[in-house]
Amino acid sequence: MALSDQVVPLYDANGDLYTVLLGADIWRRGSERLLRVINSLEDPAVPRPEPLEDWEMFKQYWDFRYPYNAEVECRHCGAQTNDWTLDPLKPFRLKSAQLGGLVVFHCNACNATVRKKHFKDRVYYEATPPEQGCNVCD
Numbered sequence: 001m002a003l004s005d006q007v008v009p010l011y012d013a014n015g016d017l018y019t020v021l022l023g024a025d026i027w028r029r030g031s032e033r034l035l036r037v038i039n040s041l042e043d044p045a046v047p048r049p050e051p052l053e054d055w056e057m058f059k060q061y062w063d064f065r066y067p068y069n070a071e072v073e074c075r076h077c078g079a080q081t082n083d084w085t086l087d088p089l090k091p092f093r094l095k096s097a098q099l100g101g102l103v104v105f106h107c108n109a110c111n112a113t114v115r116k117k118h119f120k121d122r123v124y125y126e127a128t129p130p131e132q133g134c135n136v137c138d
Contacts, residue, residue: 003029050094055085058097065121076127077110 006023027034062068072092073080081087084094084105092105092114101118111130116123 051096054097055094061099064118072105073125074107074112074114074127075125076112076129079107079109
């Protein structure tokens with residue numbers, strides 16, 4: 001199969017281009033370059049919207065053995081909140097929420113990626129420092 005056969009444009013009911021499906025071989029070969037191009041097109045001054053629908057679904061299907069809470073803490077800089085959804089200072093931005101228990105945040109204090117991992121009997125936090133400088137460390 002030619003590589004060009006692995007690029008499939010998909011159209012909506014009005015005939016407008018909706019998305020493009022890439023085959024796995026193309027993605028494996030060119031994902032790094034494609035992501036660089038995509039990232040260069042984004043305006044850094046405009047933050048992506050938080051995926052609040054995913055967060056609501058995560059809460060709706062809560063089935064862990066402990067009570068739900070909206071606490072978040074950054075193990076890199078120590079920032080924390082009792083409820084990221086209501087905190088007027090917005091120390092964290094939601095990046096993703098998955099039904100399997102992984103919720104990922106951006107720490108606005110140090111730019112770290114904070115992962116709140118919900119296991120069946122406990123919660124575990126991880127923080128990955130930012131690649132391009134840290135507001136706390138620098």
